[in-house]
Amino acid sequence: MLDQYRRDFTDFNIASAREHYLFQSGQKRTLEIAPIYERYSHLFDRELLDDLKKQMTGETDSDAETISVRRFFAFAVEQFLEDSVKQLTEEISKFESSASIIWRGHELTFQDSTVAITTEADREKRCGLYRRRLEIIESSNDLRIERISRLHNTARALGYSSYADLFEQIRGLDYQALAEQVSRVASRTEPAYLVRLDAALREGLAITLDQAERPDAMYFLHLTGFDDRFPSGRMLQIYRDTMAGLGIKVDAQNNITIDSELRHRKNPRAFCTPIAIPEEIKLVIRPSGGQSDYQSFFHESGHAQHYGWASTNLLPEFKYSGDYALTETYAFLFNHLISDSEWLGRFLGIKDTSEFVRSVMLSRLVTVRRYAAKLKFEEHLHHADKIVDQALVYADFQTQATSFKTEPGEYLFDLDDSFYSASYLRAWAFEVLLREYLKMKFGMRWWRSLRAGDFLRQIWETGDRYTADEMAAQIGIGPIQFGPLIDEFNTALT
Numbered sequence: 001m002l003d004q005y006r007r008d009f010t011d012f013n014i015a016s017a018r019e020h021y022l023f024q025s026g027q028k029r030t031l032e033i034a035p036i037y038e039r040y041s042h043l044f045d046r047e048l049l050d051d052l053k054k055q056m057t058g059e060t061d062s063d064a065e066t067i068s069v070r071r072f073f074a075f076a077v078e079q080f081l082e083d084s085v086k087q088l089t090e091e092i093s094k095f096e097s098s099a100s101i102i103w104r105g106h107e108l109t110f111q112d113s114t115v116a117i118t119t120e121a122d123r124e125k126r127c128g129l130y131r132r133r134l135e136i137i138e139s140s141n142d143l144r145i146e147r148i149s150r151l152h153n154t155a156r157a158l159g160y161s162s163y164a165d166l167f168e169q170i171r172g173l174d175y176q177a178l179a180e181q182v183s184r185v186a187s188r189t190e191p192a193y194l195v196r197l198d199a200a201l202r203e204g205l206a207i208t209l210d211q212a213e214r215p216d217a218m219y220f221l222h223l224t225g226f227d228d229r230f231p232s233g234r235m236l237q238i239y240r241d242t243m244a245g246l247g248i249k250v251d252a253q254n255n256i257t258i259d260s261e262l263r264h265r266k267n268p269r270a271f272c273t274p275i276a277i278p279e280e281i282k283l284v285i286r287p288s289g290g291q292s293d294y295q296s297f298f299h300e301s302g303h304a305q306h307y308g309w310a311s312t313n314l315l316p317e318f319k320y321s322g323d324y325a326l327t328e329t330y331a332f333l334f335n336h337l338i339s340d341s342e343w344l345g346r347f348l349g350i351k352d353t354s355e356f357v358r359s360v361m362l363s364r365l366v367t368v369r370r371y372a373a374k375l376k377f378e379e380h381l382h383h384a385d386k387i388v389d390q391a392l393v394y395a396d397f398q399t400q401a402t403s404f405k406t407e408p409g410e411y412l413f414d415l416d417d418s419f420y421s422a423s424y425l426r427a428w429a430f431e432v433l434l435r436e437y438l439k440m441k442f443g444m445r446w447w448r449s450l451r452a453g454d455f456l457r458q459i460w461e462t463g464d465r466y467t468a469d470e471m472a473a474q475i476g477i478g479p480i481q482f483g484p485l486i487d488e489f490n491t492a493l494t
């Protein structure tokens with residue numbers, strides 16, 4: 001049974017990733033996932049779920065086949081959930097991709113309105129545009145409420161006490177415990193955070209902490225003042241040179257395609273879609289320059305290298321399903337280069353990096369604190385009976401954690417399925433441990449070491465075979481803990 005399942009599982013993942021890639025890269029106007037779900041419904045129907053569940057019981061954890069069956073079960077449960085809301089997912093996507101805002105005589109797509117907010121120096125205009133964007137989000141919240149309610153009902157119909165309970169069980173994670181660990185990141189970085197943020201807002205945005213709102217955060221995170229140091233024209237060459245330092249010849253990597261074509265509806269944010277692993281990986285950019293563009297491109301290049309080096313011998317369940325925190329760790333490792341003084345000096349010729357690095361670390365802390373609050377919120381939302389009541393909880397958690405006043409209206413828009421926020425948070429913690437390990441073994445400039453490249457390729461070859469915790473243990477740097485992440489922020493900001 002498993003062999004046939006593996007073949008169809010592979011085909012489903014490839015078809016679904018290709019559809020997402022074509023849509024996000026602006027080559028298809030609409031996202032059509034429902035036909036794919038219909039074609040492969042046998043991979044995640046009730047009968048199959050019951051079958052896999054039966055196979056899981058009574059076996060030991062070390063049994064190789066049991067690990068595979070568990071992976072398939074987790075995949076099937078997650079897709080069973082998505083299958084129950086596929087039309088709504090399409091409808092929301094259609095709404096967002098067709099929405100537009102007329103702004104100062106120009107028509108902006110919904111996606112481009114986000115970019116415009118992050119680069120708008122005039123506060124009044126920035127907040128005005130944000131309100132227009134929020135109206136669009138709010139006008140589609142009914143669809144999102146319906147989608148989340150349905151996901152909650154589906155989870156209960158599968159016999160779990162809640163959506164949160166379902167994900168804790170299939171992932172083997174305790175989100176409540178993680179939320180508590182992460183709340184210590186927020187409390188222990190708070191003094192340095194408030195002092196630095198207050199100073200940065202006064203100086204850069206001419207506002208005080210109690211005036212700061214979410215659109216100011218979006219603008220602040222972009223660090224527009226440093227844009228001229230990160231020219232868009234040099235980004236790809238710097239990527240090639242950085243990887244060459246690790247012994248990776250990007251131009252010879254025929255399996256990783258860089259899609260840098262300009263298309264009207266292309267997502268402005270860089271992204272990576274591993275379509276067939278490792279044979280067909282898409283690294284997609286719409287280069288606009290600036291440090292945030294560099295950060296997101298290098299982040300995505302970490303995903304691309306991870307999947308691009310996955311061994312062809314891996315079973316498909318260890319390529320197409322796994323612990324997202326693992327791939328996010330590799331992505332953050334390359335993301336972090338933009339705050340590495342040595343790297344900035346070498347590749348961008350930036351000499352006095354201290355002010356820039358402090359700004360990047362402060363903006364990263366805004367993001368980490370935002371995600372800590374997101375996880376806490378998801379814990380509430382996914383146990384809640386009445387979804388609409390959670391809007392104020394969201395606003396309250398976000399405002400408290402970031403000090404940027406946040407509106408309730410984004411509570412379901414600013415949300416990913418399946419507790420993805422927890423994957424990011426675990427990855428931020430793991431990445432610091434991995435980076436320190438690379439420095440210890442291969443030197444401060446680990447990215448100039450062929451041996452570091454060999455080591456990375458060796459772990460990337462295992463694809464998604466291991467969870468982030470298992471990989472940390474194998475390297476000898478586990479368990480994943482948040483102390484080093486806290487220390488790194490406090491050192492950078494004081």
Ligand SMILES: [Zn+2]
Nearest residue numbers: 299303328331
């Ligand atoms: Zn990522």
